[in-house]
Amino acid sequence: MPLKGGPFTWNNKRTDEASILKKIGIIFFNFSWNRKFKKSLGIIEPALGSYHNPLVLLTKGLKRRFKKEFKFESKWLFDQECKEINENEWTSPMIGNKRAKMH
Template sequence: MLEGDYVIMGDFNTITAYHEKEGGRSKSASSIEGFNNFLNMDGTVDLGFEGCRFTWSNRQYGGNLVREWLNRCLATPNWCEAYPRSAVVHLNDQGSNHRPILLITEEEQKTIKRRFRFQEKWCKEEEVGRIVRERWKEAVQGSLMFQLFSKLKRCRHHLVEWQRSKGGNSLQQINYLKQRIDEEKGKGNQADKHQIIVLEEELAETYLKEERFWWEKTRVQWLNYGDQNTQFFFIQKRISEIDIIEFSS
């Protein structure tokens, strides 16, 4: 038995009740009883979770699917009082049969409004080209310098609106696709295998866009676009099958 106030989290490789497993053979009663006895003896409480209930699966589909809630976060009552706003989030399981769990102990900080920067990846978007052409054709009265300033300002304004409405932010699109995949997998035996594959392929392509975004921002000259030195490296898909965006036009 541990002493003091603490939190412990990870893969406990067992469950506390039969409803925490779906598919496959049932867990033995002795295994469930033993884990519950450990929790009662240690005096810890489960912090619960946000997201999908199951943290492990055999990554099968249909009647062969097996899912369990194995990863969890436990804490002493005094620790819970010290961190009353704490929360546990079950993250996406892309590229693994386990969902990572994230423990949040503090409130999120407010984000600072960022300056507008044109992103090179937008050059491949037909909508961006249309926006620039239309704004550039608009008549502006004044000196040549004032006309240039006004047209650039209008382009910037409309591109920001386009980015918000069309999901131009790759990170937002990544989170959206992860949510779609989780929702589909959450259907259990009724999950559409083909739909999951399509969404995972789209997610891999979006990760490439996000990688390009950070490649543009970095000042490290030796970092080459396509190195895949990001989290999407662990997605179980051959990156060579994806049409990588060309640098030169």
């Protein structure tokens, strides 16, 4: 089962050379279950107050619930690097799909 969120599911809460990170959390499934839930996905959540990261099983995969809106920050008008990037993007020739150029 695909897991998103990091490669480890357990740590010993120590730092430097004493740190131990392991992948001991596993989600088991079989072929017939996987055919029924083709978009299923395992998520490794952050460990809060525990050595173990909880695993969450999503049977419908990840769906974007909202469209991310662009928000303009007026402070960008005074940033020299931002001004140069903006000028370069607006004056460069458009190649290919117009939507591919939009960020």
